[in-house]
Amino acid sequence: MNYLLCVVGFVVLLAIAGADGAGECGRNSPDMEAMKLIPCAEAASDENASVSRSCCLQIKKLGQNTKCLCAVMLSNTAKSSGANPVVAITIPKRCNLANRPVGYKCGSYTLP
Numbered sequence: 001m002n003y004l005l006c007v008v009g010f011v012v013l014l015a016i017a018g019a020d021g022a023g024e025c026g027r028n029s030p031d032m033e034a035m036k037l038i039p040c041a042e043a044a045s046d047e048n049a050s051v052s053r054s055c056c057l058q059i060k061k062l063g064q065n066t067k068c069l070c071a072v073m074l075s076n077t078a079k080s081s082g083a084n085p086v087v088a089i090t091i092p093k094r095c096n097l098a099n100r101p102v103g104y105k106c107g108s109y110t111l112p
């Protein structure tokens with residue numbers, strides 16, 4: 001039992017450290033950056049929810065590095081907080097971000 005807890009704890013630590021996909025967002029892991037998208041939680045899980053201004057502001061900041069934005073939207077943190085990648089990927093569009101990279105490949109998803 002203790003052993004199992006250790007293994008689980010270690011895997012969680014690795015995830016927090018961003019061992020997978022490290023680098024997309026520079027020093028911070030995508031999972032850390034995902035904390036900034038807390039205002040987007042509803043918009044990322046419900047395609048019909050209106051996107052809050054504070055969410056759009058964060059998306060705009062993160063979106064200056066599209067690779068990072070993709071990594072954040074597809075991160076385990078985003079997923080475990082209920083974000084649906086298919087829906088999350090539509091947020092830049094729903095924010096009417098003028099300079100968003102339409103057609104950019106976010107993993108297996110394409111930015112609308």
Ligand SMILES: *[C@@H]1O[C@H](CO)[C@@H](O)[C@H](O)[C@H]1NC(C)=O
Binds near residue numbers: 045046047048
């Ligand atoms: C969003 O609205 C559409 C059209 O009204 C509906 O078909 C769909 O089920 C809704 N999605 C959610 C997550 O509520």
